Amino acid sequence: MTKKKNHNWHIIRELVISEFKLRYQNSYLGYFWTLVKPLLLFGVIYLVFSVFMQSPVENYAIYLLLGVLVWNFFTEATLIGMNTFINKRDLVTKIYFSRAALIIASTISSLITLLLNFIIFLVFMAAARIMPGPEALFFLLYLAEMYFIATGVTFILASLYIHFRDLQHIWEILLQIGFWLTPIVYPMTIVPTIYHRYIYLNPLARIIEYARDIFIRHHIPSLYLNVVLLFMTTVIFFSGYFIFKTQEKKIAENL
Amino acid sequence: MIQVKNLSKEFLIPHQRRDTLKEGFIGLFKKSTYERFKALNNLSLQVAPGEFIGIIGKNGSGKSTLLKILSGIYQPDSGSVEVKGEIAPFLELGIGFQPELTARENIYLNGTLLGMTRKEINQRFDSMVTFAGVENFIDLKVKNYSSGMRARLAFAIAREADADIYLIDEVLAVGDESFQQKCLEVFRDWKRKGKTILFVSHNPGLIEEFCSRVILLDQGRILAEGKAKEVIEQYHKCNSL
Numbered sequence: 001m002t003k004k005k006n007h008n009w010h011i012i013r014e015l016v017i018s019e020f021k022l023r024y025q026n027s028y029l030g031y032f033w034t035l036v037k038p039l040l041l042f043g044v045i046y047l048v049f050s051v052f053m054q055s056p057v058e059n060y061a062i063y064l065l066l067g068v069l070v071w072n073f074f075t076e077a078t079l080i081g082m083n084t085f086i087n088k089r090d091l092v093t094k095i096y097f098s099r100a101a102l103i104i105a106s107t108i109s110s111l112i113t114l115l116l117n118f119i120i121f122l123v124f125m126a127a128a129r130i131m132p133g134p135e136a137l138f139f140l141l142y143l144a145e146m147y148f149i150a151t152g153v154t155f156i157l158a159s160l161y162i163h164f165r166d167l168q169h170i171w172e173i174l175l176q177i178g179f180w181l182t183p184i185v186y187p188m189t190i191v192p193t194i195y196h197r198y199i200y201l202n203p204l205a206r207i208i209e210y211a212r213d214i215f216i217r218h219h220i221p222s223l224y225l226n227v228v229l230l231f232m233t234t235v236i237f238f239s240g241y242f243i244f245k246t247q248e249k250k251i252a253e254n255l
Numbered sequence: 256m257i258q259v260k261n262l263s264k265e266f267l268i269p270h271q272r273r274d275t276l277k278e279g280f281i282g283l284f285k286k287s288t289y290e291r292f293k294a295l296n297n298l299s300l301q302v303a304p305g306e307f308i309g310i311i312g313k314n315g316s317g318k319s320t321l322l323k324i325l326s327g328i329y330q331p332d333s334g335s336v337e338v339k340g341e342i343a344p345f346l347e348l349g350i351g352f353q354p355e356l357t358a359r360e361n362i363y364l365n366g367t368l369l370g371m372t373r374k375e376i377n378q379r380f381d382s383m384v385t386f387a388g389v390e391n392f393i394d395l396k397v398k399n400y401s402s403g404m405r406a407r408l409a410f411a412i413a414r415e416a417d418a419d420i421y422l423i424d425e426v427l428a429v430g431d432e433s434f435q436q437k438c439l440e441v442f443r444d445w446k447r448k449g450k451t452i453l454f455v456s457h458n459p460g461l462i463e464e465f466c467s468r469v470i471l472l473d474q475g476r477i478l479a480e481g482k483a484k485e486v487i488e489q490y491h492k493c494n495s496l
Contacts, residue, residue: 007370
């Protein structure tokens with residue numbers, strides 16, 4: 001059974017390939033929709049906040065787009081990931097392979113979408129004549145942390161969703177609320193200082209703000225802040241994985 | 256090599272499923288009633304490498320549950336399971352076949368899940384397609400396949416999985432005669448190669464031909480164990496009571 005360890009990567013790869021084929025083959029525009037959705041969202045928010053309300057945030061376009069893309073990744077990864085066991089119930093009940101591989105394959109698919117969207121983001125940056133400096137490489141770290149946070153949360157959601165189908169609705173609502181409690185469309189400056197600590201309990205708020213620091217202000221957040229974020233990511237990921245592991249054995253039976 | 260000791264597995268079948276909060280909440284005030292279904296009851300079994308074991312029994316006697324526990328899909332409530340070697344389960348035809356993908360795509364997915372690398376699948380691809388007889392339909396979506404075609408394809412893929420232990424559960428129920436013949440050839444081949452096989456079937460002829468030892472399950476217990484003819488006779492006796 002030791003062959004299995006390495007083989008899980010093969011399995012993940014095949015699952016990701018299949019996932020892409022499945023998601024987009026029957027629609028004409030296919031993958032185009034996934035790329036376009038966050039951009040449309042960005043477009044309309046930009047219109048309202050920047051053009052109508054004339055938000056004074058500098059480089060609002062980049063500022064907003066960064067937030068929208070990160071949040072969109074988290075939303076998509078968790079919502080789709082949550083359904084993984086239900087959608088793939090045939091695989092889970094007929095053959096044994098790492099259940100974690102299924103979740104990981106799902107969140108990787110969402111990550112790929114983010115990366116493609118990110119290319120568009122870089123195009124935007126070029127158009128706004130903001131060149132990312134060498135500190136932009138730091139973003140790779142935040143990318144990885146984003147991924148682990150989303151995957152950790154998905155582990156929990158997918159395990160519990162089998163027992164509570166209500167979780168889908170609850171999570172959708174929490175995401176809606178989260179969208180507004182995270183400084184995506186507005187700058188942190190409009191939030192009264194006493195609330196800052198609560199906003200920053202949300203690691204995604206930190207990631208978005210730090211990403212803006214890097215790309216717009218060309219400034220790397222302090223070591224302390226980075227360590228805190230890393231700590232949060234680690235806790236979320238491992239507790240997610242741990243909860244998943246306690247539920248893992250019962251998955252096939254409860255589907 | 257498989258070693259099963261005192262295996263027990265119980266399913267709690269609730270009289271009403273509770274998977275929404277509303278049902279769970281209302282249900283708090285009512286005591287939930289379950290049926291305790293003992294699928295496996297203190298079962299012990301040993302299979303030596305190279306043995307071709309037949310498992311027979313009525314529906315609900317625990318055959319599928321046993322195979323699912325052996326392949327890791329279910330966890331036992333108590334007892335231990337020790338397996339040495341790679342297992343390839345044929346628990347249902349077309350396991351993991353995604354109907355919206357083509358046969359070609361499914362071969363890669365299914366093959367990988369069964370333990371093959373992409374390279375191995377590439378090498379064995381033509382052999383699989385020829386065995387299944389679906390050369391002309393390889394880029395057709397599996398949802399458009401007949402159940403017979405699906406059976407042949409699934410078997411063709413699983414046949415190439417280099418496992419040491421094969422768990423076969425009623426896979427010959429579907430399929431026309433030529434397919435059945437092909438399967439039998441594969442079984443004979445496996446037997447020659449010394450593979451370990453657990454074969455669940457309702458077909459006494461096949462059991463007699465292939466199995467060196469047969470186990471009769473009833474209500475999660477081993478009712479009889481021994482040579483094919485005798486155990487099958489006992490099975491008939493149970494059924495006619």
